[in-house]
Amino acid sequence: MAWTRGHTLGSGSSATVSLANSLRSGDVFAVKSVELSRSESLQREERILSSLGSPYIVGYKGCDITRENNKLMYNLFIEYMPGGTLGDAIRRGGGQLHESMIGIYARQIVQGLDYIHSRGLVHCDIKGQNVLIGEDGAKIADFGCAKWTNGKDDRKVPIAGTPFFMAPEVARGEDQGYPSDVWALGCTIIEMATGGAPWPNVANAVAALYRIGFSEELPWIPSFLSDQAKDFLSKCLRRDPKERWTASQLLKHPFVGELNPQAKQVQESYSDSPTSILDQNFWSSLEESEKKGSGNYGPFSRVENWTWDDNWVTIRGSTNEESNVRADYMEDEANPVSRSEAVSSSHDVEKVESHGDGEDMEDFLDSKFSCRTCMKDSVKPLFETLHFVSSKSIIIF
Numbered sequence: 105m106a107w108t109r110g111h112t113l114g115s116g117s118s119a120t121v122s123l124a125n126s127l128r129s130g131d132v133f134a135v136k137s138v139e140l141s142r143s144e145s146l147q148r149e150e151r152i153l154s155s156l157g158s159p160y161i162v163g164y165k166g167c168d169i170t171r172e173n174n175k176l177m178y179n180l181f182i183e184y185m186p187g188g189t190l191g192d193a194i195r196r197g198g199g200q201l202h203e204s205m206i207g208i209y210a211r212q213i214v215q216g217l218d219y220i221h222s223r224g225l226v227h228c229d230i231k232g233q234n235v236l237i238g239e240d241g242a243k244i245a246d247f248g249c250a251k252w253t254n255g256k257d258d259r260k261v262p263i264a265g266t267p268f269f270m271a272p273e274v275a276r277g278e279d280q281g282y283p284s285d286v287w288a289l290g291c292t293i294i295e296m297a298t299g300g301a302p303w304p305n306v307a308n309a310v311a312a313l314y315r316i317g318f319s320e321e322l323p324w325i326p327s328f329l330s331d332q333a334k335d336f337l338s339k340c341l342r343r344d345p346k347e348r349w350t351a352s353q354l355l356k357h358p359f360v361g362e363l364n365p366q367a368k369q370v371q372e373s374y375s376d377s378p379t380s381i382l383d384q385n386f387w388s389s390l391e392e393s394e395k396k397g398s399g400n401y402g403p404f405s406r407v408e409n410w411t412w413d414d415n416w417v418t419i420r421g422s423t424n425e426e427s428n429v430r431a432d433y434m435e436d437e438a439n440p441v442s443r444s445e446a447v448s449s450s451h452d453v454e455k456v457e458s459h460g461d462g463e464d465m466e467d468f469l470d471s472k473f474s475c476r477t478c479m480k481d482s483v484k485p486l487f488e489t490l491h492f493v494s495s496k497s498i499i500i501f
C-alpha cells in the first residue's frame with residue numbers, strides 16, 4: 105500500500121506514532137514506526153494485533169518496511185484514534201472524568217479484556233496511556249507487553265508493565281495472568297476518577313513495587329464515588345488474584361451493566377448530537393458536563409495544570425536488541441550518548457548493577473528503605489533482574 109506520513113501523534117519508549125494517509129483510498133490511519141534493526145518488539149506486537157479483531161481493541165491495518173532518511177523503518181498500521189489516549193481525555197476533563205463517563209469507558213475496557221482473555225492473551229500494561237479514544241469510545245491498545253498463556257509464545261515472557269498499576273502477585277514477580285489485567289483496570293478507574301496514579305503518596309516505582317507486593321494495603325478508593333462504583337472497584341482490587349472477579353463476571357456488575365441508567369443517559373445525550381465524538385462540540389459538551397458534575401472530589405480536587413506523572417514508567421522484558429532501544433530512549437536528543445555512557449552517567453542515572461553479586465543493589469535498596477529485612481530475600485529474585493535508571497524508571501535486561 106502506498107501511503108504518506110503525516111504529523112507525529114505521540115511517541116512511547118519503543119516507537120513513534122504518526123498520522124498516515126493512503127494514497128489510493130485517501131483513508132487515514134496511524135502508523136507506529138521504529139528502525140527495522142530495533143523492531144523485534146513492534147513485530148511481536150504486529151503478530152499479536154493481527155490475530156485479534158474486536159470493537160474494543162484498536163484495529164490492525166497491516167505493516168510494511170520503508171526506507172526513510174537512509175534508514176529502514178518497520179511500520180505497523182493501526183486504526184487512527186482521534187481522541188488520543190484515555191490519559192488525554194482525563195486531562196481534557198481537567199484531571200478527572202465524570203463517574204458516568206468512567207462507567208462507559210470501564211465497560212468498554214472490560215469488554216476488550218474479556219475478548220483478549222478468552223483468546224488466551226494477557227495485556228500486562230492496562231493504564232490510561234494504553235487505552236485510546238475514538239468515535240465509538242475506548243479501545244485497548246499497545247500490546248507491546250502482552251503475552252499468550254496458551255503456549256503460543258516462543259520464549260519465556262518476563263514480568264512487564266507499569267509499577268504503579270501492577271497487581272501484588274506481579275510486583276512480587278510471581279505471576280502475571282488475567283487477574284493482573286483486572287487489577288490494572290481497577291487502577292485505571294482510579295486514574296479516571298482522580299487524574300492521578302493509584303498509590304498517590306508513594307514516591308517512586310521501587311517503593312511502589314514494595315508497597316504493592318509486600319504490604320496488606322489496597323489503593324485508596326475515592327470516597328466521592330458512588331457505592332456501585334466502589335463495589336466494582338472492590339471486585340477488581342482484591343489482593344488475592346483468585347478472589348478477583350474475571351472480566352466476564354465484571355460485565356454483569358451494575359456499574360458497567362448496560363442498564364446503568366446514568367451511563368445510558370450520558371451515552372444517549374452524546375448520540376443525540378448530530379455530530380460525532382470527533383467533533384469539537386462533543387468535547388466541549390463533555391467538558392461542560394464534567395464541569396457540572398465536578399462536586400466534591402475529596403483529596404483529589406480538580407487540578408488546573410494537571411501534568412503527566414513521569415513515575416509511570418513501563419517495565420518491559422527485553423532481548424538485548426530491545427535493551428538498546430531502551431538505552432536510546434534515555435539519550436538526550438541534543439546530546440546523544442552511547443548506551444554504556446547512558447547507563448553509567450552519574451548526573452541523572454542511578455545505576456544498580458544486577459549481574460554481579462548484587463552488592464550495589466543492596467546499597468541502593470538500603471538507601472531507599474529504612475526497614476527492609478523482610479524484603480531482601482523476598483524481593484531479590486525480581487529486583488535482581490532490574491536496572492534502575494534514575495529512581496523513576498526500571499529496565500529489565
Ligand SMILES: Nc1ncnc2c1ncn2[C@@H]1O[C@H](COP(=O)(O)OP(=O)(O)OP(=O)(O)O)[C@@H](O)[C@H]1O
Pocket residue numbers: 113114115116117118119120121134136162182183184185186188189233234236245246248418
Ligand atoms: N492509533 C492511534 N491513534 C492516535 N494516537 C495514537 C495511536 N496509537 C498511539 N498513539 C499516540 O502515540 C503514543 C505512543 O503510542 P504507544 O503507546 O503505542 O507507543 P509505545 O512506544 O508502545 O509506548 P510505551 O512507552 O507504552 O511502550 C500514545 O501515547 C498516543 O498518544
